[in-house]
Amino acid sequence: MNLAQETFKSYNNQPFNTDLFDVKLVDASLGGLWRYHQFLPVDFKDAVTLGEGFTPLLQVKFFGKQVFVKQEQLFPTGSYKDRGASVLMSYAKKIGVRHVVQDSSGNAGCSIAAYAANAGIGCDIFVPAATSSAKLVQVRAYGANLVLVDGDREATAAAVLLAAQKSYYASHCYNPYFLQGTKTFAYEVCEQMGWKAPDVVVLPAGNGTLILGCYIGFKHLFESNVITKIPKIVAVQAVHCAPLYDAWKLGLNEPVRVNSGHTLAEGIAIAEPIRGKEMIDAVNKTQGVFVTVSDDEIISALKVCNLQGFYIEPTSAATIAGFMKAQAIVEGETWVTLFSGHGLKSTEKILAILDA
Template identity: 45%
Template sequence: MSDDMYVCPACGATYSLSSMAFRCRCGGLLDLAPFEPRFDPRSAGGERSIFRYVAAMPPFAGAERAWESARRRVTMGEGLTPTVPFDPADPELLVKVDYAMPTLSFKDRGAAVLVAAALAAGARMLIQDSSGNAGAAVAAYAARAGLGCDIYAPASTSPRKVAQIEAYGARAVLVPGSREDTAAAALDAAERGARDGSAFYASHVYNPLFYQGTKTYVYELYESLGGLPDTLYVPLGNGTLLLGAYYALKDLRSLGLIGSYPRLVAVQAERCAPVYRAYAAGRNAAEPVRNEGTEAEGIAIAAPLRGGQALTAVRELGGEVVTAPEAGLKPAKEAAAARGFYIETTSAACLAAYLERKARGVDDGRAALPLCGSGLKSA
C-alpha cells in the first residue's frame, strides 16, 4: 500500500492525500493507510513546534516539497506545552497545560497539520464545523495560510468563540437547532465544495490527518518526562485527542520506546456519554444518546461518528471509559484556578473524573491529564 493515502476501512478504497476527499464513495469514514513512523526522542528535530515530530507524520510522498513549505508557512510554534505537577506539593498528578497554544486550546495541534495538508493539496477555501474550539483553531490557521474559511457553528455557541472565529477573518455560519443540524449543514456545503473542487472539508471528525497533529500530545509527554506516566486521562467527545493518543502509543510501542501501554482513561460527560454507555454494556457500537444538558459543552457529543472507533482503541490498549460527575465539574474548575490554572469547564472533566476515582480509592499511580481549553473561552 502506498505510504500516504486515505483508506476506507469499510471497503478498502483509497484516495490520495493530495485530493479533496473527506469521505469514501461508500459513505465510510476514512483513515490513513499504515506508514512507518520515525521518532527519536533524543534527536526530535530542532523545531520549536509540533513539527519537531514531522518524521512521525505521513511523508506526503510525491508532494514532499509542497507539504514542507505549507507547514513552515502555517506553524505558529504550537505545542511544547508545559507539563507540571497539578499541586506543587504532590508529584503524583501531572497536568499538561495545553491551553498554552496560539488559539488557547489543544485543537491547534490538529488544525496546524490539517490546514498545512489542505494548503499543500491546493485548497483555496476551507469548510469546518465545530462547537467552538476546533473552529477557532482552523480559522486561525486558515488565516495564516491565506485560505478562505467558513466555520459552521450552532447558533447557541458562546459569543466569545464566535468573536474569535470572526476576528481571524473567517465567516461564522450560525445554524439554528442542534449540534447535529450544524454538522448536516456543513456536510452539505462540503459536498458541494468537493464536487466543484472549490473547498476542502477541514473537519476534525472526518479528516484523519487531524489525529496526526493531536498525537504530538503524547510524544511531548514522552519527550519531556523521558517516558510515560502510569495513567493517561483524555477527554472524549468526538475523540480527537483520544485517537491521537492511541496512534502515538501504538507508534511508541512499535518503535520499542515503551514496553507496555499506560492505562488510558477516556472521560465523557455524565449527562452525554454515548461511548461510556456502549463500553459499560459491552457493546461495540456507540448508539446516539440524548444530551441531557452538561456544562462540559466541548465533550457533549451525542452522536460521535468515530465513537465505535474510539471504543475499539481504548479496548485494544486495555484502557477504560469513565464519566466525569456533573456535580464535580465546577469544583474541579475552581480547584484548578486555586492552583493557578484558569480552564474552561470542559477542561475540568478529566480532573473531576480523576478526583472522583481517587476519592473512591482507585490507584492511578502517576497520572497525567490535559488542561485543554482556556477559561477565557467560555462566558
C-alpha cells in the same frame, strides 16, 4: 450509504508513513510540535505554523493526588485543537485547497479559522447558535465566515456535510490528518518524561480527536521500542451526554443513541461521535475505562483549578473531575492529564458559576 458514511469513507482511506519512531530524528532545534516533522505527513518546509506545541507538563496536586498536567490551554488559539489544525491546514495548503468548511462546538472552529487565515485559505465555520460567545468572536476575528446553526451539535454536523460537497471539509472528526497532529501529544508527554510512558492518561471524550491521536502516538512509540507500555486511557464524558460510556458499560463496541441533555462541558457534548467505535476500541485495547462526571463535579474541579491559579474552561474542568474519579478505580503510579481549553473562552459560564 448516507452522506455522513460516504464522507467518512472518502476521508478515512489515507495511508500514512509507518516508519519506526527514532528519538535521534527529533529536531529539538524546533520549539514546538514540528520537532517531530520526520513523523508527520507534511514536510516542515510546507508547515502552516503559529509556533504551537511542546506545552509545559506541570506537576500539580489535586486533593492530595499528584498528576502531571499538560498546559494545552496555552496554545495560540487557546486549545489543543491547534495540534490537528496545524497539520491538517498544512496539508490542505500543500495540495492547493483555496477554501474549507468546518463544523465544531467552538474550539476546533477557532483553530481551523486561525490556521486558514495564516495559510491564506478562505473558510466557513459552522457552530451551534448557543456556542460560547468568546469562541464566536474569535472565529470572526480570524476573518472566517461564521455560520450559526439553530439546534445542537448534530444539527451543525448535518448542515456542514451539505456544504462539504462543494468545498474541502477540514473536519477534525472525519479528516485523518487532524489525528496526525493530535498524536504529537503522546510524543511530547513521553519526551518530557525522559522517553518513558506514564501509567495512565486521563483525556476528554467528545469526538475523540485527542483519544485517537494519543492512541496512534503511544502505539507508534511502543511499536518502535521507544516506550515499554501503552498507558491506560481514562476517557471522560459528561453524565448528560454519554453515548460511549453507556455503550462501554454494556460491553458494546459502538456508541448507543442518547438524548443529550444540557452540560456545562460543551466541548464533550457529542451525542453521535463519528469515530465512537474506534474510541471504544482504543480505550479497551489500553485496558482503560470510561467515566462520567456531573455538572456539580465539573464546577468543583473548576474551582479547585482556579484557586491554584489555572484559568480553564468548564470542558477542561470535566477532564480534571474525571481524573479525581478515576483515582479510585484505576491502578497506576504516574498519571498525566491536561487542561484542554483556556478560561477566557467561557467568560459568561464562569461568571455564572461565580455568581451562583
